[in-house]
Structure formats: structure tokens, C-alpha cells
Amino acid sequence: MISKLRYLLFESVRALFRARVPAIISSITIxxxxxxxxxxxxxxxxxxxxxxxxxxxxxxxVFFDSDLxxxxxxxLFNDIxxxxxxxxxxxxxxxxxxxxxxxxxxxxxxxxxxxxxxxxGGNFDISISHRSPRMMSKITREIRRMDGIDEAAFQHxxxxxxxxxxxxxxxxxLVVGIAILLISIILVxxxxxxxIHAKQxxxxxxxxxxxxxxxxxxxFIMEGIFQGLIGxxxxxxxxxxxxxxxxxxxESLVRIQLVIPDMMIAGNLVVGILLGLTGSYRGISKYLK
Amino acid sequence: xxxxxxxxxxxxxxxxxxxxxxHIEKGEMVFLMGPTGAGKSTVLKTIYKDILLNDGSLYxxxxxxxxxxxxxxxxxxxxxxxxFQDFRLIGDxxxxxxxxxxxxxxxxxNKEIKLKVNGILEKVGLENVKKMIPSQLSGGEQQRxxxxxxxxxxxxxxxxxxxxxxxxxxxxxxxxDLLELATNNGTSVxxxxxxxxxxxxxxxxxxxxxxxxxxxx
Numbered sequence: 001m002i003s004k005l006r007y008l009l010f011e012s013v014r015a016l017f018r019a020r021v022p023a024i025i026s027s028i029t030i031x032x033x034x035x036x037x038x039x040x041x042x043x044x045x046x047x048x049x050x051x052x053x054x055x056x057x058x059x060x061x062v063f064f065d066s067d068l069x070x071x072x073x074x075x076l077f078n079d080i081x082x083x084x085x086x087x088x089x090x091x092x093x094x095x096x097x098x099x100x101x102x103x104x105x106x107x108x109x110x111x112x113x114x115x116x117x118x119x120x121g122g123n124f125d126i127s128i129s130h131r132s133p134r135m136m137s138k139i140t141r142e143i144r145r146m147d148g149i150d151e152a153a154f155q156h157x158x159x160x161x162x163x164x165x166x167x168x169x170x171x172x173x174l175v176v177g178i179a180i181l182l183i184s185i186i187l188v189x190x191x192x193x194x195x196i197h198a199k200q201x202x203x204x205x206x207x208x209x210x211x212x213x214x215x216x217x218x219x220f221i222m223e224g225i226f227q228g229l230i231g232x233x234x235x236x237x238x239x240x241x242x243x244x245x246x247x248x249x250x251e252s253l254v255r256i257q258l259v260i261p262d263m264m265i266a267g268n269l270v271v272g273i274l275l276g277l278t279g280s281y282r283g284i285s286k287y288l289k
Numbered sequence: 290x291x292x293x294x295x296x297x298x299x300x301x302x303x304x305x306x307x308x309x310x311x312h313i314e315k316g317e318m319v320f321l322m323g324p325t326g327a328g329k330s331t332v333l334k335t336i337y338k339d340i341l342l343n344d345g346s347l348y349x350x351x352x353x354x355x356x357x358x359x360x361x362x363x364x365x366x367x368x369x370x371x372x373f374q375d376f377r378l379i380g381d382x383x384x385x386x387x388x389x390x391x392x393x394x395x396x397x398x399n400k401e402i403k404l405k406v407n408g409i410l411e412k413v414g415l416e417n418v419k420k421m422i423p424s425q426l427s428g429g430e431q432q433r434x435x436x437x438x439x440x441x442x443x444x445x446x447x448x449x450x451x452x453x454x455x456x457x458x459x460x461x462x463x464x465x466d467l468l469e470l471a472t473n474n475g476t477s478v479x480x481x482x483x484x485x486x487x488x489x490x491x492x493x494x495x496x497x498x499x500x501x502x503x504x505x506x
Binding site for chain 1: 337
């Protein structure tokens, strides 16, 4: 059993060198697939990151009843922080409200009416999962139902419009990503299938000599895995080059810091191996009775 | 060693072999004669389980192989040596590797494989070309590689399907000598051919088929 396994492993490595050209074609197909898919994934992840940064500006403004004491207002502020979907908040006391008024209207409220009638309140940031018009409306309603609340509101129109744009962009990216993945699987498995087709004669001979399906399949599967590894290494090298280039071009021109997703290296290796493996498995299965 | 009892095996278009009965003893060499389309290859295919039987019984080495589960066929085929007109050698492997293949399938250790393969290559006179690939050899040499590959695993039966079909008469005679040599170890040989002048001097038993039916045995 061990000598058989050793032979099969040895054969798998030798098969790569014996059929160098087909192995290179397969690896390049896998590499191209991974570069396209990784680029799509790279831009998708950066787009998600960018939209998250943008939507971080979504907040709910709350005004407390003007007759509430500061102590009760702070208590109310803390109660709001406990609501699901509220990420953090800033308490706005009378002085802060007056300074905000001054910033917007360029005048001191105390000078205009001789007093500060502005109510205390708070600005509340929303967690990523709740940054949609529906969820923000729900939170706003929940805040309004609390005792001591005069008004709670957010910029519904702006949030709705941005949310719609983001949804469309992400949906489009997802559809494109899935399409690329499906095309990739078909492309890689057809390339490997063509290569295996050329070895049909050898497969038939092995059958006649008494080889089991697993004996025949094993070297092809291993070959597929090796091709996947080579393909993903090629893709990673090309992607690192591409990243350096985009860092130079995009980041210096538009001043957007693009980030490489954490899963890029591991993901490429895993997807590359899986593509090689499924391609070989599908390809060889056609010729095994 | 080989026992056919009223065997019928047909293809979809209703051609094949019909109600065939004969037997071959251990260590016997028998020729399967008949024109093209007589059913010679079908007889061999029923033995190496490439075609299922419609009717009758078939015994090889005392084992009833009339019905056999698909997953057991590879293990059964390891007892049989097969030789084909087109040699069926693996083109990108050396002579040594081609002959060693059945032993790797059996899972033998490398040391034993080396010993056996070198021994059989010496027997068939190919020890000097063992590092070459099939395309570098003549037709006769390629067929000898094929015979070495069949003999190396000490099969109980050797099935040879027109092994001399592509070879000139002198080389064909050498091939028959090698096959006859195999019977010394108790291996039965069943060889199909339509070349009667080639086998006549051998004075061996032959089974004659026509339209899938037995004419003479």
C-alpha cells in the first residue's frame, strides 16, 4: 500500500514535468481566473470599506424635553445608548448646543434672546448592520416612545438615496463576482478536461491492466492540485505587481487608501487548489466507468 | 483453465457470439481463428469482462466469472495478461516503466519490481532498450514489450488479440515463440488471428468461429 502510494505521488510529480505544456496552460488558466476574481474581490472589499466609512456619517439626532434636568438627561442619553443598533453617542448639554448654534448661525443665542432655551440632547452613531432607512426609522421610533424625548430624527432622504446606490453597486458586484467564478470553474475544468482527453488512451490501458478507478484518478487529482498551486502562485505574483501599480496610480491620483483584503493570499491558494482539484475530478470522472 | 458453457454475448446491434462452448487446459496454447467480424475479439472481451454475458456460464481458473460486480473487475483483470494488435503501450513512459506498470498496480515494492522487470526484459531480449520510449522501437520490439508487460505478473491466462496483425512474418514467428514460452509456466494462452499460414506449422489446437458461432474446435 505504501509503495503504491509512493509510486502514485511520484507519478503525479513526474506527470507535471512530462506534460509541461499542458500543465503550464492549465496553471496559466487558473492564474488568469484568480487574477480576475481577486481583482473583482479586491474592488468589492474596498467598495464595502469605502461605503462603510461613508455611512458612518449616518446618525440620529435626539432632542430632550427642555424642562429635563441635566441628571435625568444624562440618564436618558445612557438609556438610548443601550438600544440595539446604536454604536456610540455624543451627549449635547446646553453649552454644547449653544456652541453648535453659534457654529451654524454665526451668532450667540444668549445675545439674541438673552437666554439659552436650547434643549439638551445627543447625536447617535449607528452600527454598520443598522445603517439602512428601515432600521434607522425603527430605532428613531423606539427613541421617540421614550419619556422625556421631544424629537428624534435622521436625514431620511439622504440615507435612502445613498442606501439605494450602495445596494445597487454591491448587488451588481456580487452578480459579476458569481458570474466570474462560474465562468472560471467551467474554463478551468474544460482546459483540464481537454488535457485529460489527450491521455484517454493511457487511461483505457490502465483499466485493462487492472488498475482501479482510484489508482487512475489519484495522479490526475494530485496533478490538478499542483497546477492549482502553481496557478495561484503565479496569480499572487501578478497581483502584487498590480497592487504596487495601483498604489502608485490610484492612491496618488485620487488619494484613496486601498487595502488588500486579509484573505487575499490564503484565498488565492485555496481557490486555486480547489479549481485545479474540481477541474481534474470533473475531467477524469468522464473517463472512469 | 478457461471454460465456456453455452455462452452468448451480444452488442446492441445483435452481433456477438452465440451459444459458444469450449475449454482450454492449464498451460495450453489455443488459437482463435476466423475472418474479421467472426467474434474472436468478443470471445476475448467476455474473458476480460469488457462485455457482459447474455446467457451461459464462464469459468476462469476455477472461478465462476459469469456475473461479476464492476468494482471487482480490476482485481480479476490482474490475473490476466493482455496483448493487443496496437500494443497499447503508454507513449510517454520508458520500456521499463511500461513493463513495471502491472506490478505497481499490484502494489509490489520497488526492489521486487526492478528484479522482476529486468528478468522479463532479459527473457524477451529487450534489456538494452529498457530506457527507450515506445516510439523509438520497431513494431516487433513494441509487441515484445507488450508481451513482457503481460508476462511479468505471472498471469493464469494470456489473451492475445491479433498480436501479429501489424508485424512481418519473421517477427510474427518470434512473437509466437515468446507466447509459447509463457505456457511452460502453466499459463494458458488464447490468441486470436486470421493468419492460418502463420499458426499451421505450430500444430496447436485452434477454435474456428464464423458469424459468432463455433465452426470447429
